[in-house]
Amino acid sequence: MRYLTTSEVAKILNVSERQLRRMRQTEGAGPAFVTFGVKTIRYSPAAVSRWLNEHSSD
Template sequence: MPPLPTPSPPRSPQKSPPAEKPPPTRDRSGPGRPLLTPGAWYSTRELAVLLRVDPSTLRRWRTSRPPRGPAFVSFSARTVMYASADIEAWLNARRTAPDQND
C-alpha cells in the first residue's frame, strides 16, 4: 500500500492591501476651517463630512421653506450638488468674529 500524502500546512489568511488614507478634511491654514477646493462641486454626503453634520441635516435644510443652508443645484430628484463658492459664501455669512476691543 502506498503511503498517504502528508497534509499541507494550513495557509495563513491573505492580507488585504493597506487601505489608502482618506484625504484630509481640515485645512492647516486655520483652526476649524473646512478644506474646500475652488471650483469644485460637493455631494450632500461630501459636504456633510466637511461640515461635520449628518446628511439628513442638509436634506432638512434644503427642503425647509424657505430653504436654509448653502445654495444648491438640483440635477434631478435624487442628485443635488453644492458649489464650493456657495459653501464658502454661506460659511462666511455665518462667521462671528469676537470683538477686538474687549
C-alpha cells in the same frame, strides 16, 4: 467645475447628512444647491464657502 455631494458638504459643515437635508428643505437655512435630474443634488464650493462666511460666529 466640480460640485460637492451632500456627504462632502455635511463633513465640511460638521453636520449629519440628515441635518443638511433638513436645512435644504427650509429655505435659506443651508448653502445654495443645484439639482441635476430628479434626485441628484450638488453644491458649488463657492456657495458653501459663502454660506460659511455668512454664518460664522467671528
